[in-house]
Amino acid sequence: MFVVKDAANAVLFTQTVNVACPTGQLSNNGQCFVPQPTWTILPSSGLLINSEFCGDCVQGVKNYTYDWGDGTAAQTLSWQNQTALVTSHSYAQAGTYTVTLSLSDASQTTISQQKQLVVSLKGVISVSNVEPTLGQTISLKIDNVLQDIKSVVWTISNGVTNVAKQIADVFSFTTNSAGEQTITAQLKDAKGNLINSLNSTIAVHPQCTIGQKEQNYACVDVPLAISSISPSTLTQNSKTKITVTGSNLPTTAVFSLQDGVCEAPIEQTSSQFSQFCTANSTGTKTVTVKYQANIEAGKTSLALQVNAPTAQATGLLNDTGIIECSNENTLFADCTATTMGGWFGLNQDAQLGRDALATQGQLSKVGAGDAGFDFTKISATGAALPANATAWSCVQDNHTGLMWEVKTDDGGLRDKDNSYTWYNPNAASNGGFEGYQDYRDWYTSYTQSTCGDSLSKCNTQAFAQAVNAQGLCGHNDWRLPNVEELRGIVNYNKYNPAIDTAYFVNTQSDWYWSSSPVAYNSSDAWFVYFDHGGGYNNNKYVSGYVRLVRSSQ
Structure with missing residues (x-):
């Protein structure tokens, strides 16, 4: 670029002169440079391709053009000083493609870089929840599918078999057993020919209640941590305050007395709670402590003695x-x-x-x-x-x-x-x-x-x-x-x-x-x-x- 000024240093006019640069270089403001573009293609294999171009790395480039290598028209984008330009392209069928990125300067001098892309994915299983709870409904569909695939046959290892759907349909099923389950999708063309078979895995967790934990996809009881009961001896037909002591007790904890009647819990803390109970008969009786009244999991039993009342x-x-x-x-x-x-x-x-x-x-x-x-x-x-x-x-x-x-x-x-x-x-x-x-x-x-x-x-x-x-x-x-x-x-x-x-x-x-x-x-x-x-x-x-x-x- 030439700049002409007068005696007062005022600019009279400017003129840009395109410089003929060596092969492999572009010009920018009369200077030759070797562009080092940073561009990525993700995923490395698939039908829908995303490419990102790093503009900060190639200042002076006016346009860049993608030739996707599949016979479709090249895609040209103009540089507008963005820090990054992103574009995408969908392939119609699987294969190996050479993607060419061409960069040009103001004089339309162009240099190109190439990357090879393998398009081998014929659809992918999309799962709404890969770690559902037993009884939940899961939705499945096929994404990134080739145009020649028209239908899918679903099979789930939990017993759901041979459910045929159109390729664009969403298929839903309810989990009926816990554990790892395999989802198989057979992709077929318009004539019913098998094009591809896809597999995916989900982990179905059991619905454990309070007082249980999951272990190897099964619910196992976690017994209440009860250390003592007081008093250890009751008198038949006499209402008595019974206190159970333990650790990490839930606020819903409650106990019952064998052949007896107990009132609602009182004075509940994480370490103890009490109930008033009346024993109907004598002998060794079982006190059953539960996380809550309607939960059997994790219950703990203790024993106390009920004596007959002193005759009066x-x-x-x-x-x-x-x-x-x-x-x-x-x-x-x-x-x-x-x-x-x-x-x-x-x-x-x-x-x-x-x-x-x-x-x-x-x-x-x-x-x-x-x-x-x-x-x-x-x-x-x-x-x-x-x-x-x-x-x-x-x-x-x-x-x-x-x-x-x-x-x-x-x-x-x-x-x-x-x-x-x-x-x-x-x-x-x-x-x-x-x-x-x-x-x-x-x-x-x-x-x-x-x-x-x-x-x-x-x-x-x-x-x-x-x-x-x-x-x-x-x-x-x-x-x-x-x-x-x-x-x-x-x-x-x-x-x-x-x-x-x-x-x-x-x-x-x-x-x-x-x-x-x-x-x-x-x-x-x-x-x-x-x-x-x-x-x-x-x-x-x-x-x-x-x-x-x-x-x-």
Whole structure:
């Protein structure tokens, strides 16, 4: 470029002179230079090609032209001082192509560079989600496809097979199994000829719940980290606050008590929470801790002991059990005025008390039993049982609060046929004479045991001690009843035996010892005769039957 100036250094005119540069060089403002263009073609193989040209590297180039090598018209772009120019081209079919990039200066001098391109991709599988969750819907389609491909047949390794679609259609399917799955697409031309087969892989993850983690495409439980439970012992039918301690506990954590009822969680933190629970039965019970109430995964179990409540004597007396009225020679059908006539207003036993209320259907009971009696069967472990239970070891008197031993018929310690002498070495309660440790101590010529092989000495104290050692019905405070307690379970409306045999099975119609000594004769103690319910005294050496009782008093 020539510049002509005057004496004041003002530019009069300029003129550009094109310089003839050597082969392989271009001119820019009268200067020759060797262009070093930076240009890329991506992808290296495929149908749709993107080419980027770096303008900063070749200042002075006015135009550049792409010849894509497939017979299509060359593409010329003018330089406009951009930092980069991008263009694209679609090939109609696969093959090997030489792409020529020509750069020209203002004088139309041109130099060229070439790159070879292999177009071999006959379509590509496009997947909407390559790592879906089980049950999700996945969309598939074919991109970068050659013009001669018209249809595709899809096959999924999860069982979806031979689904034919037009090449432009989107195919959707729902994942039905976890794990890696192969997607196969068979590309066909208009005549149904196979042009290419494509494969792709997706990883389907299982839908794990809270309390689980994924492992090898399967959900495995992550047990709750529980370290302790407090208290470890409950009392049956008593609402108790139970606290579970652990680590990283979720705010949704909750536990349940086997054969029990629990309220909603309270005082929840990441290390512990509490619930008030009531146990319905005794024994070893399982506490199941869960991430949340409806999630079984990751649950953890602990054990605690439920004991029977301590029997509380109420101080109340049972009624007699008599539910029939009579005159001097007639047993009335019922105790109504219509039936009894002039005998109605005399307040006979059957017309008063709990028995009368039971007869009239006006007595509410916890359990069941004859007349006004209210009994509940108790299991060997101390659990309350329904009235129709066929096996039980004790009877709870719900009115008096006392719990009674039930006799067995198995030849064991509590067999109905075993009998005992009265023996109490405690001078404060034996009436002045302790009694006899065994019938053979008094009747020395008698050699047989009156209680079988269960005890070496057959007496009332030894029997109570042995039963307590066994923990009958979950308790070890069994004792000989006093005479009034023993009379309290007599049903005077029955005889042979005079007791509710639906609860007190294996009862002998005979003498049962009480703990009450006779005040006026230290050698004797009181019996209750369960043939008809009468009370009598007899010598302490007599071998009588025993039914133990317990209470908190």
